[in-house]
Amino acid sequence: MIQQLNQIFHSIIKSLEVLYVYEGAKPCGRILLFQDEVGKAVNFLNQNGIYAEISDFKVLKQNAQSEFYSDRSLKIAKTSPEKGHFFAYISRDAETASKAKAMESENNHIGLGMLLGYPKCCCEFFEKNFNERNTDLTLDTLKNSNGFEFPFYTNIAARHFDVALLSHFPHSFECNESIMMAKKNLDVIQRHSNEISALVADILKSAVIYTAEEGIFLLRKYEKTGNEIEYSNVLTTTKSKLYYLLSSNKNLKVVGKNNFMVNDIEIRGKQFGIMAFA
Numbered sequence: 001m002i003q004q005l006n007q008i009f010h011s012i013i014k015s016l017e018v019l020y021v022y023e024g025a026k027p028c029g030r031i032l033l034f035q036d037e038v039g040k041a042v043n044f045l046n047q048n049g050i051y052a053e054i055s056d057f058k059v060l061k062q063n064a065q066s067e068f069y070s071d072r073s074l075k076i077a078k079t080s081p082e083k084g085h086f087f088a089y090i091s092r093d094a095e096t097a098s099k100a101k102a103m104e105s106e107n108n109h110i111g112l113g114m115l116l117g118y119p120k121c122c123c124e125f126f127e128k129n130f131n132e133r134n135t136d137l138t139l140d141t142l143k144n145s146n147g148f149e150f151p152f153y154t155n156i157a158a159r160h161f162d163v164a165l166l167s168h169f170p171h172s173f174e175c176n177e178s179i180m181m182a183k184k185n186l187d188v189i190q191r192h193s194n195e196i197s198a199l200v201a202d203i204l205k206s207a208v209i210y211t212a213e214e215g216i217f218l219l220r221k222y223e224k225t226g227n228e229i230e231y232s233n234v235l236t237t238t239k240s241k242l243y244y245l246l247s248s249n250k251n252l253k254v255v256g257k258n259n260f261m262v263n264d265i266e267i268r269g270k271q272f273g274i275m276a277f278a
């Protein structure tokens with residue numbers, strides 16, 4: 001079924017969101033649909049017992065760090081001639097889907113988050129930190145977390161590579177409720193495909209260098225010894241200078257969760273984060 005979903009939704013993350021709703025693991029989901037594909041997608045959802053409410057506005061994706069994912073989007077009128085994406089609020093329960101649409105139109109972040117089944121701690125974290133200038137809360141989550149080593153379930157950085165088990169920003173990478181939710185989602189995937197669940201878990205088990213402006217990097221197949229991380233290859237959203245430094249060295253030394261050393265060069269910044277997911 002996941003492959004069939006992927007043909008319609010063109011993204012693993014979106015396909016999984018639909019799957020969780022279909023399987024009843026999630027009360028409600030929220031996905032972006034390209035405007036020309038809304039009809040086809042809604043037909044498919046309805047045929048599978050899922051209600052879909054479509055937003056009364058559309059969005060243009062902006063400043064995407066990757067081709068798969070953008071946290072920032074610009075709202076435009078649904079009648080605008082510019083092509084955009086609509087949000088679809090999907091649920092097995094018609095009322096839940098229409099409530100979710102209403103919550104978003106009222107900018108009620110906490111209400112929407114709770115309807116989508118997100119933990120209360122994380123909804124409050126979102127409400128407190130999210131604003132027009134701060135739409136990607138990954139580094140805020142890191143700030144709220146202890147150290148830099150976390151269970152792979154909460155690796156939301158991999159969403160830039162179309163892989164994730166959560167569709168919200170956890171308030172901390174150690175948030176218990178988020179971890180439970182991600183485990184439940186991985187079980188759903190596994191029931192449909194051992195191969196895809198293994199692949200998802202494997203990608204999430206990466207070390208991550210997260211920057212606001214110089215790209216997001218997954219350090220693959222890494223091994224950690226003390227503060228040293230050795231890795232075999234780098235997935236990147238941007239072929240920046242930092243990418244070439246990281247991919248030509250294959251090892252780094254963690255100094256703190258916001259700075260590290262490569263070849264005796266210290267790399268740091270307020271907008272830098274390093275995390276190791278296992």
Ligand SMILES: [Zn+2]
Pocket residue numbers: 119120121122170171172175176177178
């Ligand atoms: Zn939480």
